[in-house]
Each structure stands twice: as structure tokens, then as C-alpha cells.
Amino acid sequence: DQQVKQNSPSLSVQEGRISILNCDYTNSMFDYFLWYKKYPAEGPTFLISISSIKDKNEDGRFTVFLNKSAKHLSLHIVPSQPGDSAVYFCAADRGGADGLTFGKGTHLIIQP
């Protein structure tokens, strides 16, 4: 069963507009959430994270929002740039020894 769900396999956004990527989770033990970005033939690279005690974290063009009651988080990218085209993975950590649990990813395509 998927404990971390990214229900949109792909998303197309025009350059300069806002990109919103969504993620839902089912395990209430998760207390730390991360977004990773992945280009083809490369490993995932860390983008931004948020602790369960917060509802928002911002880093430049990237903002992550967490709604604990809805078990939902989202990544906002504004303004979107061509270099943002990649697969974005949502990941969650419950502090155990089994590392991060990843979603299936959303392929973001930034249209010029």
C-alpha cells in the first residue's frame, strides 16, 4: 500500500507561472517531509523540507505547505523556470531505521 501518494504523474506549466505539486500521506507517524528533484540519469537531489510542527517553509522560489489534519503537503514553485522541468518526489520520514518513504513522483514540464 502506498503510504505516500502523488496522484498527478505529470504536470505542465507555462514559464513564469506558479507550479503546484501535491502529495498525500496516510501514516500519521510521519513527522518530517522532504521534496526531491530528479533529472534523467541522475540521483534525486534534496530540494526543501518541512517538519510536522510547521505549516510552511520557504526557500527562494520554493515553498512547501503542510496540512497535518488533511495529511497533505504541496510544493509551490514561483515563478517556474525551464530548469525546473524534472521529476519531483515527495518523501516522508517517521524517524525509524527504514529511511524515507517516497511517492511515485510527478513529472513537471515547464512550457516556454
Added chain:
Amino acid sequence: DTGVSQNPRHKITKRGQNVTFRCDPISEHNRLYWYRQTLGQGPEFLTYFQNEAQLEKSRLLSDRFSAERPKGSFSTLEIQRTEQGDSAMYLCASSLQGFQEKLFFGSGTQLSVL
């Protein structure tokens, strides 16, 4: 380059052969993880080391898989008697033990079993 290094980048093998992958983590990181990623899926946890001790193994890690991390530095992942279902990207990640740690991934080894 001080990132996580994985070798080889690509491996093509015939069914039934054994393969071994190597991961060199970021030097000061004491934790090392192996993940597997198949097409259309996110990375799935396989196993985890803290220093040289293997502390956790996923049920995905069948008896044909073995991982080591001698001396708590580099790690190897061996797959014996490979099967076509083993075809995947094998990712290594390392982290520094701490609260809400971030994993740093290598570029992975793409395995194709013919």
C-alpha cells in the same frame, strides 16, 4: 567531488549471473542507504547501515541480495543469480546521523538483466 559516488553507472548482465555494485558515501556521513527504483515508481528502501552495522533490511531484499559496509566506509551490494525482475536503478544515499536528517543520493547504477 565530495558527493556520493556509485560504480558502475550501467550494468548489463545475463539472467543467472552475479553482479556487484559499489557506493562511496560522503566521507563524514556515518549512515548509508540502498534504494531501488523501477520505472514509474519512487525509490524503495532496501537496507541501511550505521557505520559498519547493517541495522535494517526491507522485505524487498531477498536472500539473493547481500550488502556490506566494511570499516564503515564504502558499501557493496551484490545480487546473486540475477533475474529479469531485478532490472532497476539501484541508488545509494548517505546522511549524517541526526534529527530530521537529509539523504544525499548518488547517480545510481542502472541494472539491466537480459
